[in-house]
Amino acid sequence: MELNELHWMLDILQSIDVGVVVLDREYRIEMWNSFMESHSGLEPEEVQGQSVFRIFPEIEEAWFRNKAETVATLGTRTFTIWEQRPYLVRFKNYQPITGQEDFMYQNTTIIPIKDATGKVGHICVVIYDVTHVASNKKQLQNVTARLHQLTRTDALSGLLNRAHWDKSLEQEFARHQRYQRQLSLLLLDIDEFKVFNSQYEHAAGDLLLRSLADLLGQHVRNLDPSGRYAADQFAVLLPDTAVEGARQLAERLRDAVSQQVLLHDGQAVRYSVSIGVAELDANCLNPRQFCERAEQALARAKQAGRNCVVAYA
Known part of the structure; x- marks a missing residue:
């Protein structure tokens, strides 16, 4: 047995x-x-x-x-x-x-x-x-991560969408108020973008937007929140950066864009950007005022003939 x-x-x-x-x-x-x-x-x-x-x-x-x-x-x-x-x-x-x-x-x-x-x-x-x-x-984790990424990023540029960039702005603004950390902001606008879209069609416009997003990825730090601010505008937050350092970065970006030659349907395409720079200080009472400073600087860059960098004074 x-x-x-x-x-x-x-x-x-x-x-x-x-x-x-x-x-x-x-x-x-x-x-x-x-x-x-x-x-x-x-x-x-x-x-x-x-x-x-x-x-x-x-x-x-x-x-x-x-x-x-x-x-x-x-x-x-x-x-x-x-x-x-x-x-x-x-x-x-x-x-x-x-x-x-x-x-x-x-x-x-x-x-x-x-x-x-x-x-x-x-x-x-x-x-x-x-x-x-x-x-x-x-697989479930990958899908969840992908969905999370899609809710945070702009589908065309791959940068933060406006909602999540605004959240980053609020967080950095709060850090500035608590720790008095320096914070600067770049606001980039593609010059004559509407005219360009009319001349070359929207596919070429999308090419420009992706190209500019790629350049931002190459020039800014991983810790610098970059996002699509509007249809043809991008914004970059620069923690621990004073206005002069931000202006120098903006000039490097502007120069890199001006040297780019893109191909669309076999045709060489060039474009330029105007950039507004602002630094956060005690006179800014909220994030909206901080953005308005960069918008005013950008408007002055446009008035100055485009393809230039202007810092808020």
Whole structure:
């Protein structure tokens, strides 16, 4: 009867769709099931008596020993999940539904096996394939991140949309009031944009907007909130920057734009920008007044003949 029970228990271990590895206290493999054989390509006879660390060098030995010794000492099982550690042993992923994943994501349970005297003489490691769970969660996270990005950014330029740029303005304004940090603002306007759209059609206008957005990405810091302020206008906040530093950056941007040559339907296209610069000070009572200063400076740049930079005085 005992032999029969042992037979069907072993049969179950070979049939279940999880990996089962039994180790002695020296971390030598004493048994593993068909799941392990199938995914590793190694038959039981090849691994019998071998160190698990030699068969699977990707296992972080110090970490695993600490886990296993705790299990043996306390006599209680422990768990690892894929979000903490993607896998214990690196197996290729062969599931067609999750074929985009390079490896099998795994949850792992480490179980103490006691002998007749109650002493822990072996450790059982159970490996669960949770690639479908991990893949679904990653896809959901990617979709959520993409949706979040879409709600924050302008679809054409890829910069912040006006609503989220305004939020950045409010945050930087509050920091200025609390810590007296310097803050400057650039307001860029594409010269004769409406005339350009009429002459070349809207596709060319979109090309100009994307080109200007790309230039902003190349010249401003990642911490400088840049956004689409209006149809043909972009705004850049410059924390910890005084008006002179902001004006110098504006000149570099204006010059970079003037040197650009874009191709539209095989035709070379040039354009220019006018830029208004403003610095926040104690006389600005709210973010709207700060923007109005930059708008006034921009209007003066337009009146001065366009393709120039004017700072609010």
